[in-house]
Amino acid sequence: MSTLESAQVPLADSVPSSAPVLPVTTARTTPRHSALVRITHWITTLCFFALLITGGEIVVSHPRFYWGETGTILTKPLFKIPIPSSRSLVPTGYGYVLPDQNGWSRALHFQSAWIAVLTGLLYGIYGVFSGHFRKDLLPSKTDLSWRSFSAALRHHMLFKRPDEEEAWSYNLPQRITYLFVVFVLFPLVIWTGLAMSPGFVSAFPATVTLLGGRQSARTLHFFISIALLLFLFVHVGMVCFAGFRSRMRAMITGRISPGTEGQ
Amino acid sequence: MTDISRRKLITTGLAAAAGVSGLGVAAHLAKKYGLVPPDHGGLYGLGETLTYASQRLLTRHSFAREFSRSQISERPLPNEIAPLSDAFKRLQAGNFADWRLTVDGMVDRPTAFSIDRLKSYPSRSQITELACEEGWSYVAEWNGVPLSHVLDLVGAHPQATHVVYLSIEPDWWESMDMADALHPQTFLTYGMNGNDLPVGNGGPVRIRLPRQLGYKNVKFITHLTVTNDLKKFGKGLGSASPEGGYAWYAGI
16 A cells, blocks of 8 residues: 555656556545445444543443442442542542533433434445445455465464555455444444333343343443444554555545545 | 436435424424423433433333342442431431421322321332442332322322422422323332331432432422423423433433
């Protein structure tokens, strides 16, 4: 990517963009990411940050986690987070109580959750009917052999920079990771969140009983959020590694590089 | 202008018009069927309204989970409250004999009930979980009289939409819609695990609303007002919670 891109910048000034100098990129007429994928990606990003910050704020009001149905400061926690709390109820060992931020945190948490879920639904419907899941995310049959999988993994683990063609599609570890995030982590974080709603579980009690109780749901919600946060770190790290400017450009404008017309 | 862009413009315009009128129709229907919470305005009104409306559609007749006796928490947490007022302490000194629960508003017979009188009505119990918005929760057996029984006794008007309930402690009041007020699990609770309800858990009488979080289960209830206009109370947001930044509806 880097050699081609740097070679292309001076060329773009003097040579018309249709010049056959860059056969790989000029042949493309469709954007790298469709407009719907780009828009839902950034709405989800905004919601995710809002959910993360407000979720953290809510944890601060009771930084203890339990397993099973119930748990209070009078029962033994599964684990505690060694931070001060926003409630004097919780014995933290710190001599002070943080200001209560739960009101707006809860409101923003649920509003962001609504927007994220509706955005996710739109993305899911689009992904099925446009072939986005099948073409872009599901590994091809040849990719699924052990040899190509181990080769892809080795390539990945050795931190080899992706080649030009890879800017146009996802490699195997990428596909598996995105599938896991879209079809496992996001559904689980929604499920465990809903399992904490006394109103929702009154209509669908299995939502919480299957998880082993309200406190188990809360603890699982916390761990799945941590898993999503870890994904975010790796995701942003890989974007930087593969070429921050070109990858960001592709997800914002749909174009791989400034010289190639996406649409 | 090319054909394609004109067609695109027309379709986009039609879609936008359909979207706006669809939202208008949805808002009208939501109001008509009581799916709009009193704190629907403001920055987070969208989320509050979506949550309340969707839960009312799903949960109007649903029941909070009930547990077996073996699942009752050994130590039901008497969570902290601000130091109790002198008014409370005076009544506590008299063993709550002079405690009165006044019911007024859109009722045929405004009445003041003593605790003993509440206890004389058919008693019900439920083993349900009290869950705080902070994250903790416990299960207890709650004994009391269903709120619907008391509303029947005073002759609540069928046009009423909400019941406002107030604590003896200042600035502590909430309200609930009739779906909750008439729900069989909504209690005026005076007992816990077979004994009188301890003061730490809200005694002598507490609203029990197990399909909503702890903060809707107001302690030390002295006053109920049946109404069809929440705008007349406080800042018109339905309860003290939205005035302090918390949601009026706490089914989530």
